[in-house]
Amino acid sequence: MDNPKYDRIREYLNGKRDPKTDEEIREWLCREPLHDEAEQALRDFWKQLPEESDLPQSRAAFDDFCRNIGSFGEPRRPWAIRWGRRVRNIAAMLLIPAAALCVLLLQRPAASNVEWCEFAVAQGHTDSLTLPDNSRVWLNAGSHLIYPRSFDGRIRKVFLSGEAYFDVAKDAGHPFIIKAGDVQVRVLGTQFNVTSYENMESVSVCLVEGSVSMDIDGDGLKRNILLIPGDVVRYDKISGAVEQRRSPVEAYLSWRNGGFYFNNQPLNEIAAQFERVFNVKIFIADPQAGETPYTLAFVNGESLDRMLEAIAGNDLRINREENMIVIRKK
Structure with missing residues (x-):
């Protein structure tokens, strides 16, 4: 079955240009969530790159990929780094990570060797x-x-x-x-x-x-x-x-010394910060509790448990269940 969008993206990646549709294709490639056709076209195109551990060859392959992407100015839509992270296989074989791909796609001049x-x-x-x-x-x-x-x-x-x-x-x-x-x-x-x-x-x-x-x-x-x-x-x-x-x-700047400062931030964001810093999983069972804002400062080296207790107060209950911290309303 023909798939015109997939075919046009593959043609674009292979260097065939059409000024009437190029900008639309660039937006497809950096849209979140990524269209199925765009994701499949990228995956198929990447399969052409040599999966070599040899850095110079991998570098050359990536440079070829960048040249195929082409030359263009600033797009109307902002680039999305989060899209780059959804592709992990290319990062394993290239010094430049997949997260940089959309930066290059939307920002890089063709003649540049950045x-x-x-x-x-x-x-x-x-x-x-x-x-x-x-x-x-x-x-x-x-x-x-x-x-x-x-x-x-x-x-x-x-x-x-x-x-x-x-x-x-x-x-x-x-x-x-x-x-x-x-x-x-x-x-x-x-x-x-x-x-x-x-x-x-x-x-x-x-x-x-x-x-x-x-x-x-x-x-x-x-x-x-x-x-x-x-x-x-x-x-x-x-x-x-x-x-x-x-x-x-x-x-x-307290985070540089292990401290935390939250200014009117919802509990969801605070929990996400704790997850990043302490490498734990935190689940907030009540959506309303997750949206509740807090203004707090922890600058004396408090433990995660101590900070969660301070946040919980008389309204929340903190439990550890297997490998996860669960926050519920009392």
Whole structure:
């Protein structure tokens, strides 16, 4: 049975271009959830790549793949890093992870030889790295940072999923840009914290030193916000609401020393953060309890059990059942 959408995607990946449909195909490839035809076309195309452990051959195969993807400008839809993670087989054989694929698909010029890298931090850990421009980045548990092997263009651009603290090397001629979903943070040289996990309903930026420009480009919402030290901006991805206020920056940096700070965050998000940091599974049996917001700070090295007890108070019951922590209403 003929499948025109599948056939057109395969033709596109193999280098056959049609300006009338190329943009639509690029949107198919980065849509969440991925269409069945797009997913099958990608899987079939990847089967053409040599499954070799030899890095140069794998690198060459991936470069061929990138060249086949082609050249285009900024799309109307924001790229979705979460789509890249749904494909695991390509990550096993390439130095550049599957999570970078949509970045390359939507951002990479055809003539560029940009070499993308990913720094991923597992659940239950934190880690740090130095970028090619000597900027320092500290990443919280379950975070991913995609960045080029070298900053060769007029901007220094990276992609974040998770939470990270940045100490950006000053370079007035080359602005530093962090893309985190619908939010883009632009700086010249400064220190700030960005929280943008995919399963959170909000994105937060906390400025420690210097100044940053925060651009929001969500569904039906476009805003530019300038921050000064001590400012915290929280963007609600669901409602589109934006809150800007003054706050002690130490609270937002407490995770670097094993602390936790939650500001009017639903229990679902708090539980997700505990899952990432402590590498546990937490199930909230009552949906209403999961939506209840809390403002809490734990900065004295409290254990997970102690923090859950404080959250539970007189309203919730905490039980450990097999390998899972279950939270229920009393």
